[in-house]
Every structure is written in structure tokens, then in C-alpha cells.
Amino acid sequence: MSDTLAPAAGRARHGKPARPPKPPRAASLWNDAWHDLRRRPLFIGSAVLIGIFLIMSVFPWLFTSVDPFDAASCRLADARQGMSGAHWFGTDNLGCDVYARTVYGARNSIVVGVTTTVVTALVGGLLGLVAGFKGGAVDTLFSRITEIFFAIPSILGALLILAVFRTGNVWTVMLALAVLTWPMTFRIMRAAVITAKSQDYVVAARALGASAPRIMFRHILPNAVAPVIVVATINLGGFIAAEAGLSFLGVGLRSPDISWGLMISDARERFLEAPGPLLFPALFLSLTVLAFIMLGDAVRDALDPKLR
Amino acid sequence: MKKTSTSVLPAGGALGDEPLLAVDDLHVEFVTRQGVVKAVNGVSYSLNPGETLAVLGESGSGKSVTAQAIMGILDMPPARIPRGEVRFRGTDLLRLPEDARSQVRGQRVAMIFQDALSALNPVFTVGSQIGEMFRVHRGASRRDAEKKAVELMDRVRIPGARQRVHDYPHQFSGGMRQRIMIAMSIALDPEVLIADEPTTALDVTVQAQIMELLAELQRESNMGLILITHDLGVVADVADKIAVMYGGRIVENALVHDIYRAPAHPYTKGLLDSIPRVDQKGQELYAIKGMPPNLLAMPSGCAFHPRCPYRQDNCVTEAPPLYEIGPTRSSACHYWREVLDGSHG
Amino acid sequence: MAATGEPILEVRDLVKHFPLNQGIIMKKQIGAIKAVDGVSFDLRRGETLGIVGESGCGKSTLAKLLMALERPTSGSVKINGREIAQARGGELKRVRRNIQMVMQDPYTSLNPRMTVGDIIGEPYEIHQEVAPKGDRRRKVQELLEVVGLNPDHINRYPHQFSGGQRQRIGIARGLALQPEIIVCDEPVSALDVSIQAQVINLLERLQNEFDLAYIFIAHDLSVVRHISDRVGVMYLGKMVELGKDTEIYDRPAHPYTQALLSAVPVPDPDGRERRERIILQGDPPSPANPPSGCRFRTRCWKAQEICAEQEPLLQIRPGTAHASACHFAETHDVVHV
Numbered sequence: 008m009s010d011t012l013a014p015a016a017g018r019a020r021h022g023k024p025a026r027p028p029k030p031p032r033a034a035s036l037w038n039d040a041w042h043d044l045r046r047r048p049l050f051i052g053s054a055v056l057i058g059i060f061l062i063m064s065v066f067p068w069l070f071t072s073v074d075p076f077d078a079a080s081c082r083l084a085d086a087r088q089g090m091s092g093a094h095w096f097g098t099d100n101l102g103c104d105v106y107a108r109t110v111y112g113a114r115n116s117i118v119v120g121v122t123t124t125v126v127t128a129l130v131g132g133l134l135g136l137v138a139g140f141k142g143g144a145v146d147t148l149f150s151r152i153t154e155i156f157f158a159i160p161s162i163l164g165a166l167l168i169l170a171v172f173r174t175g176n177v178w179t180v181m182l183a184l185a186v187l188t189w190p191m192t193f194r195i196m197r198a199a200v201i202t203a204k205s206q207d208y209v210v211a212a213r214a215l216g217a218s219a220p221r222i223m224f225r226h227i228l229p230n231a232v233a234p235v236i237v238v239a240t241i242n243l244g245g246f247i248a249a250e251a252g253l254s255f256l257g258v259g260l261r262s263p264d265i266s267w268g269l270m271i272s273d274a275r276e277r278f279l280e281a282p283g284p285l286l287f288p289a290l291f292l293s294l295t296v297l298a299f300i301m302l303g304d305a306v307r308d309a310l311d312p313k314l315r
Numbered sequence: 316m317k318k319t320s321t322s323v324l325p326a327g328g329a330l331g332d333e334p335l336l337a338v339d340d341l342h343v344e345f346v347t348r349q350g351v352v353k354a355v356n357g358v359s360y361s362l363n364p365g366e367t368l369a370v371l372g373e374s375g376s377g378k379s380v381t382a383q384a385i386m387g388i389l390d391m392p393p394a395r396i397p398r399g400e401v402r403f404r405g406t407d408l409l410r411l412p413e414d415a416r417s418q419v420r421g422q423r424v425a426m427i428f429q430d431a432l433s434a435l436n437p438v439f440t441v442g443s444q445i446g447e448m449f450r451v452h453r454g455a456s457r458r459d460a461e462k463k464a465v466e467l468m469d470r471v472r473i474p475g476a477r478q479r480v481h482d483y484p485h486q487f488s489g490g491m492r493q494r495i496m497i498a499m500s501i502a503l504d505p506e507v508l509i510a511d512e513p514t515t516a517l518d519v520t521v522q523a524q525i526m527e528l529l530a531e532l533q534r535e536s537n538m539g540l541i542l543i544t545h546d547l548g549v550v551a552d553v554a555d556k557i558a559v560m561y562g563g564r565i566v567e568n569a570l571v572h573d574i575y576r577a578p579a580h581p582y583t584k585g586l587l588d589s590i591p592r593v594d595q596k597g598q599e600l601y602a603i604k605g606m607p608p609n610l611l612a613m614p615s616g617c618a619f620h621p622r623c624p625y626r627q628d629n630c631v632t633e634a635p636p637l638y639e640i641g642p643t644r645s646s647a648c649h650y651w652r653e654v655l656d657g658s659h660g
Numbered sequence: 661m662a663a664t665g666e667p668i669l670e671v672r673d674l675v676k677h678f679p680l681n682q683g684i685i686m687k688k689q690i691g692a693i694k695a696v697d698g699v700s701f702d703l704r705r706g707e708t709l710g711i712v713g714e715s716g717c718g719k720s721t722l723a724k725l726l727m728a729l730e731r732p733t734s735g736s737v738k739i740n741g742r743e744i745a746q747a748r749g750g751e752l753k754r755v756r757r758n759i760q761m762v763m764q765d766p767y768t769s770l771n772p773r774m775t776v777g778d779i780i781g782e783p784y785e786i787h788q789e790v791a792p793k794g795d796r797r798r799k800v801q802e803l804l805e806v807v808g809l810n811p812d813h814i815n816r817y818p819h820q821f822s823g824g825q826r827q828r829i830g831i832a833r834g835l836a837l838q839p840e841i842i843v844c845d846e847p848v849s850a851l852d853v854s855i856q857a858q859v860i861n862l863l864e865r866l867q868n869e870f871d872l873a874y875i876f877i878a879h880d881l882s883v884v885r886h887i888s889d890r891v892g893v894m895y896l897g898k899m900v901e902l903g904k905d906t907e908i909y910d911r912p913a914h915p916y917t918q919a920l921l922s923a924v925p926v927p928d929p930d931g932r933e934r935r936e937r938i939i940l941q942g943d944p945p946s947p948a949n950p951p952s953g954c955r956f957r958t959r960c961w962k963a964q965e966i967c968a969e970q971e972p973l974l975q976i977r978p979g980t981a982h983a984s985a986c987h988f989a990e991t992h993d994v995v996h997v
Contacts, residue, residue, distance in 0.1 A: 313817075518715055547927040
């Protein structure tokens with residue numbers, strides 16, 4: 008045989024060699040992706056940002072000595088001050104420190120955003136994978152169910168769900184958002200799976216006798232997950248904003264809870280006089296969303312060998 | 316108002332020494348993120364009325380890009396044409412302003428493609444797509460255009476043309492779709508027809524029908540045909556002369572009988588030798604070693620040298636010019652004499 | 661190639677009809693695409709059976725049936741005496757070790773997100789009993805060598821290889837389980853001309869080395885002739901002619917085979933004006949509604965009344981030494997006239 012690449016001759020192993028040459032490290036998609044990710048500035052940047060926000064949401068007291076839940080920390084006399092050494096981001100309508108509230112607001116906002124994203128991606132993604140792969144009656148059933156959800160106007164649906172629970176806290180808000188948005192992830196995943204399923208390499212795996220789970224998770228999922236990652240990270244910002252919207256309608260979080268969404272909706276009326284109470288939480292919100300979108304892009308690219 | 320004639324271009328008729336279509340030292344480059352890809356590197360060929368020129372090459376040889384440059388359908392950028400001429404009846408098409416160019420495109424020089432399904436618009440009936448040629452270029456009415464479409468469908472032998480003129484492309488078989496493409500391309504009686512792999516996607520019996528149809532249309536109208544293909548069998552069946560392309564250059568130019576009798580370039584010879592022959596049954600086929608070149612990293616000197624059994628030291632450093640080796644032949648190989656002798660022996 | 665002994669693959673009256681349904685909720689079958697409609701043949705160890713025919717003749721469906729990727733409507737496929745058509749679960753998995761495939765398109769048949777090592781090693785992960793875990797990477801590297809690729813490229817991804825090299829990877833995957841039969845579905849038609857000969861040589865070398873039997877499906881008749889010991893010609897789901905390569909190519913008896921052979925362009929311009937060309941009119945009829953009797957009769961120049969009434973069976977007919985399915989079978993050398 009002639010091939011430019013193969014130094015075939017002389018490599019055949021006759022007899023018993025003392026020790027066969029050690030095969031190189033076994034590469035796999037996930038190993039290679041991780042290896043590649045660690046070198047991407049986009050990934051490093053977004054990971055650092057996300058790390059900071061996560062620490063902020065778990066240990067907010069590391070970032071500020073002011074406890075915004077302590078009523079004594081707000082003094083009406085200080086209301087609507089600009090930036091200063093004492094109040095880095097100024098103060099709000101009630102004279103509370105905006106910086107401390109922004110830091111403490113991270114927890115609720117990020118918990119709502121991240122958990123809802125993860126839940127919808129997992130539930131919608133998994134159901135989409137199964138429905139797209141199995142097809143037939145399973146697919147029909149799931150697809151009809153998602154259509155019912157699509158038919159519900161999302162604000163109305165959220166109002167309804169939250170009204171049932173009568174309390175607006177982080178968990179009920181997440182539930183309402185997740186219930187209403189998983190169908191979107193489902194549809195995207197299902198479409199990607201149906202495309203991947205008909206590829207020749209899936210036929211080849213079936214011809215080898217591969218089991219259904221192996222085909223789903225080794226062959227189809229890695230080739231179908233990219234659009235879900237992109238949509239999930241874009242949705243994350245939407246969830247944080249939607250939480251604010253629900254709070255504004257009076258069914259989401261309520262004072263004295265703190266979240267970026269609540270802060271933004273509280274500060275809207277006096278935005279022109281005192282922009283700080285709105286701008287700073289909005290800035291943090293944007294940074295969080297940006298960091299996750301960057302992370303999603305980096306992960307998607309790392310999972311595509313052609314882009315490495 | 317529709318311009319009915321193009322002042323810059325001479326009408327049909329006697330040509331003198333100038334061929335109907337002449338490509339002269341054409342270069343086409345693509346600017347990509349990885350660098351400049353030289354897809355076509357100094358290609359020259361010519362075509363006379365009634366003649367069939369086969370451009371033979373594999374993927375990446377530049378055979379289709381050359382055709383697209385002739386038609387003026389390259390996306391520029393990323394493509395650019397730094398050098399070269401495409402003369403149609405003596406006028407360089409590359410220097411024409413766009414409106415004059417579009418008078419040539421489709422009317423006097425037409426093209427058909429490999430994939431007829433994607434070249435036809437799925438949401439319009441075939442009749443309206445064929446008729447559109449007359450409406451756009453000749454200002455025909457809707458009714459006249461449809462009548463013309465039926466005539467053309469008859470001419471390319473689509474059975475039941477009158478009924479099928481209102482069908483959509485997906486309702487036709489692959490062979491019939493290619494006939495519709497041909498009908499569109501010959502609608503305005505072009506003088507040159509470029510067929511880019513017209514039968515590659517078709518079965519052999521349908522391929523035979525299409526090739527016969529093309530030959531017949533050519534006989535009727537005396538148009539020049541450029542047949543772009545990788546199939547040595549199709550070339551042998553229909554071509555008058557051949558240009559063999561490799562790595563963006565023409566490596567051999569010859570009349571069809573000469574090249575099959577005795578190729579003068581190692582690549583052509585390799586291709587012909589690797590065709591399975593009856594008396595070789597059970598033996599190993601001759602195979603050109605290695606792979607087609609990567610256009611981003613072309614080998615130095617002669618692009619074929621890494622795969623060439625005739626290679627000498629100067630092939631690595633010195634790109635061979637297209638040597639004139641006979642009145643109708645040329646070969647871009649320093650050692651064309653040896654190749655030619657080997658072919659005879 | 662000496663093809664001897666008992667057949668390792670026996671196909672009998674194989675039928676595959678794809679139902680055509682109407683309605684969304686109340687599905688009603690309104691017809692069927694008769695993709696494969698009663699095909700029988702044997703394949704012996706070390707033998708190559710070429711299958712030729714045009715698109716829609718059922719050759720790809722036949723490949724899928726042999727690979728148990730589709731279940732036949734009726735009929736049987738036996739590998740070493742074991743029925744594969746009805747096998748399920750563990751039984752089916754065991755039978756699969758003996759029959760593997762090489763697919764047409766090297767660009768879509770390899771998972772772009774798996775390394776070459778994972779692709780060729782996957783058969784061992786699915787059939788764990790074939791190779792112990794510690795041995796697998798070495799075996800994969802050996803396979804890469806066998807197909808003429810550099811074993812050090814085990815960690816690369818498919819897109820880093822050319823078309824011809826990818827097809828070699830696909831062949832290595834097919835060899836991993838040491839099958840006795842490999843179904844090659846158009847294995848070279850997607851490759852550059854200058855690469856096709858390399859891959860055909862590789863397939864022939866592997867056949868000699870491992871005593872493989874091939875089902876070689878292709879539309880390129882000259883390639884099929886080169887590699888095949890016997891050739892079957894299919895038309896609209898039926899095998900219309902079956903015989904040794906020389907019989908089919910030099911003494912074709914079925915009009916369709918004759919038309920097919922005469923339509924193949926010969927890479928020799930000398931005497932092209934004199935060559936006999938049978939140009940068939942029209943397209944093959946739809947497999948959903950094939951003609952009665954002989955399926956070729958609508959395009960056949962020999963057709964008479966009997967052809968519409970009575971289906972000609974694939975059998976040895978007077979004046980021929982091999983089987984053909986035509987009432988008016990008559991050998992006629994169309995290529996060498």
C-alpha cells in the first residue's frame with residue numbers, strides 16, 4: 008500500500024518484544040475539550056467573573072461590612088446620595104447603601120438565574136433527547152405537551168403559578184420560570200437530535216451493535232448539545248430579568264428580600280434624579296449574563312474539534 | 316427600458332483568428348482566514364464554435380472556479396482575479412462593466428450545474444423558471460414565456476411538457492431536473508454552454524441520455540461546450556480536446572485521441588493507468604500515491620512532484636512551464652519526453 | 661480468489677416493503693414501497709459478490725437488511741446457518757460480529773466529535789469479550805497500520821484527515837471485530853479519482869489477508885468488475901441477472917444488463933462513433949407501483965404480452981450458463997462488438 012503517512016514497514020511486531028511501545032495518552036472529546044478550555048482567554052475571563060459572583064452570593068459579607076438587612080443601616084436622611092467614600096455606589100430612596108444591597112442581591116439573582124437555567128437545560132434537554140431519539144408515540148406525546156405550554160402566555164402563566172403558591176420566594180419564582188421555559192429547550196434539543204440521528208455515523212454505531220444509551224450519549228448528545236448550551240446561557244440573563252418583572256408585578260420576591268431585579272424595579276421611578284440605584288445592579292446583572300454567555304461560547308467551541 | 320443589444324460585444328458570425336472563448340493566464344485567489352488560497356494559477360484554454368472541450372480534474376483542481384470566473388458568478392470578495400483575461404469573441408469579459416456583463420451571462424454564455432435540485436427554486440413551477448429567462452432578457456409576456464417554456468421542455472424531451480409545465484422541481488426525477496436545467500440554459504440560444512459535472516449525480520443510463528441530449532443540442536446550434544468533469548469515461552465519449560487540471564494549473568492540453576493513446580504528463584498517465592482494465596483482474600490496480608495537494612500549502616516547484624514517479628531534483632525547485640510539445644499539445648512536465656515514451660512502451 | 665465450501669451468507673426470498681401511510685391519527689396504509697422484493701443469493705468465504713443497479717433499485721436497502729439495520733418484511737438472511745433477520749438482543753449482537761460494513765461517505769460516517777482511537781476502538785467497547793481492556797489501544801494502533809495509516813495519529817479527529825484516509829478509518833472500524841463478511845456500500849464513489857484505486861487495492865489486500873467475503877455494492881461497473889467474483893444486477897427491487905463476472909460482462913442475457921453495460925462510458929475515444937449504445941427511454945417506474953409481470957418491460961425493447969402477464973423468474977435459461985430473469989433472455993456482448 009502506498010500512503011504518505013504510514014511508516015508501515017518494520018513496525019509489525021514479530022515474536023515477543025520485551026515491551027510493546029506504550030500507546031500515547033488516550034484522548035477523548037471531554038479530555039481534549041478541557042485541555043483546550045484551560046488555554047482560552049475567553050474561558051478564563053468568564054470563569055474568573057463567574058467565580059467572583061458565586062463567592063459574592065455565598066459569602067456577601069466578604070465584600071462589604073454593611074448588613075443591608077439591618078434596618079439601622081439605612082438612614083432616610085442619607086437618601087439618594089451620589090457616590091462617596093462611605094457609600095461607593097451612593098444610596099437609594101430609603102438611604103440604604105446601594106453597594107451593600109447589590110452585593111447581597113447577588114445571591115437571589117444568581118440562584119434564580121443559574122438554577123432555572125440548569126433545571127430547564129436538564130429537563131428540556133433530556134426529554135428532547137429521548138423524544139427526538141425514540142420518535143413515534145413518545146415524541147408525539149412530549150411534543151403535544153410542550154405545545155400546550157407554548158400556548159400559555161408566559162406572564163399569565165407565571166402569575167397563575169405564583170398565585171397558587173401564594174408566596175413569592177426564590178423557589179416558587181424558579182419553579183414558575185422553569186415550568187414555562189423548559190419547552191423551548193426541549194424543542195431545540197429535539198430538533199438537533201433528529202438531525203444528528205440520521206447521520207451515517209449513528210447508522211455505523213447501530214451496525215456495530217451499540218445499545219440505545221450508548222448511541223444517545225456517545226454519538227448524538229455531543230453532536231446536538233451546542234445549540235442548547237447557547238440558548239441556555241442566553242436564557243440565564245432572561246431569567247434574572249424575569250425575576251425582576253415578577254417582583255414588579257408583586258408576585259415575585261418582595262422586600263425585605265433583596266435581588267438585582269427588585270432593586271432595578273424599585274429604582275425605576277426616580278431614575279432621572281438618582282441613576283445609581285438602578286445602574287449598579289444593572290451593571291452587575293449585565294456582567295453576570297455576559298460571563299455566562301462567554302462561558303457558553305467557550306464550551307461550545309471547545310466541544311467542536313474543528314474549531315480547536 | 317430594456318437594452319436589446321450590447322454595443323461592446325460583436326455579434327455572432329465570422330471570428331477570424333480569435334476563438335469563440337479564450338481564457339488567458341487566469342489567476343483566481345480566495346482570501347481566507349488561513350491565508351490567500353491560489354485556486355487558479357495561470358490557466359489558459361480556448362473554445363471554438365461546435366467544439367467540446369473537457370476540463371478534467373479532481374476536487375480542488377480549480378476546474379469549477381475557472382468556470383465560475385468565466386461566468387462572473389464568483390463572490391468577490393473573498394475571491395479576486397489578480398491577473399488574466401476571459402475573452403468572448405475578442406472582448407475581455409473581466410473588464411466589462413456589470414450591466415454589460417449580465418447581458419452576456421445566461422444569454423451568450425450559459426452554465427448548468429451538478430446539483431439540479433438545489434439550482435432550481437423549489438417554490439416556483441418549472442415553467443415559470445424556464446419562462447423567466449424570456450421575461451427578464453427578452454421582455455416576453457407571461458403567456459408567451461409559458462409557451463416558450465413548453466417548447467423548450469419538448470426540445471429537451473420532457474414527456475408531457477404541456478401538462479408538466481405547472482409542476483414543481485421536486486415532482487421530477489433527477490434526470491428530468493437536469494433536463495429542466497438544460498432547458499433554462501439553452502433558452503436564449505447561448506454560444507457557449509458550460510456544464511459543470513452535469514451527470515455526476517445521475518445513474519449511468521440517465522447519464523447516457525443527458526450526454527446524448529447535450530451532443531444533439533450542440534449539433535443543432537453549433538454552440539461551444541465546456542464539459543467539466545472528473546470522469547475519464549465521459550471525456551473519452553464526447554470531448555474533442557482536453558485540458559487536465561491539477562492544483563490550480565493546466566498540466567496537459569491535447570486532442571482527445573492523443574491523450575488516451577499516449578499521455579504526456581505523469582498525472583494524466585497515472586489517472587489512465589488506474590482505471591481497472593479487464594486484463595488486470597486479480598492484480599493490484601495502479602494507484603497514484605499520496606493525496607491531492609492542499610491549496611493552502613502547495614508543494615514547491617511542480618505541484619505534482621510529491622506523487623510523481625518521474626520526479627527529479629529540479630521538479631522540487633522549478634515549476635515547469637506549459638511546454639509546447641506539438642501543434643495541438645502541451646504538457647507542464649520537465650520530463651514529458653520520458654512520460655510520452657513510457658506511454659508508448 | 662478461491663471461493664470455496666459452504667456459503668457463509670444465505671439470502672432467501674428477502675422482501676422489504678415500506679408502508680405508505682395516510683392520516684395523522686388514524687393511520688391507514690394506502691400502499692407500500694417495494695424496495696426489495698424477493699431477492700435470493702449465496703456468498704461463500706473469501707468471495708466478492710458485486711451488486712450493481714441504479715438508484716431506487718433497492719441495493720442500499722438490501723445492504724441495510726443484511727446488516728440487520730432494517731427488519732425484512734419476509735424472507736431470511738442466514739450467516740453461518742444462523743438466522744439474522746429475526747434475531748434480537750444478545751443473539752443479534754453475536755451475529756453482528758461476523759458481518760460489518762464500510763459506508764459510502766467518509767465525511768458523515770465518522771463521528772466528528774470522537775477521536776480516531778475512540779472510533780476504531782468502539783467495536784471493542786461494545787463487544788467487550790473480543791479484546792481485554794488493556795489491549796484495546798494497541799489493537800487499534802495495529803488496525804491503523806493494517807489500513808496504511810500512521811498509528812501515532814490515534815488521538816486525532818476525523819476532520820484532520822483527507823477523504824481517502826477517512827475511508828481507511830472506516831475500513832479499520834469494520835475490521836476490528838474480525839468479521840467474515842463486509843458489506844461495502846459504494847465505498848469509493850465519494851472519493852477523488854486518484855484515491856479510488858488506493859482504496860480498492862486496500863480492500864483487495866485485506867480480503868486476501870483475512871479471507872474476507874465482500875458484498876460490494878456500487879454503481880461504477882468497471883470497479884465492480886475488477887473486484888467481484890460474481891455480480892448481481894438489480895432493477896426495481898428484483899435481482900434480474902446473477903452470474904460470474906465474465907458471464908455478466910461478456911455474455912449478459914438480460915436486456916437491462918445490456919443497456920446498463922452499453923451506457924457505461926468507455927475511457928477510450930477510439931471507435932466511439934461505432935460503439936453500440938442502447939439508450940433507455942424515460943426513468944425507472946416508482947417502486948411504490950411497479951409494472952405487472954416483468955418490471956423492466958415498460959422500458960424494454962423486447963417486451964411482449966407475456967411480459968405483462970407473467971413474472972420471469974431468476975433462473976438459468978436456454979443458451980445461457982447463468983441465471984437471468986427475462987422471458988427472452990439471449991446473450992449479447994455489448995461491450996466488445
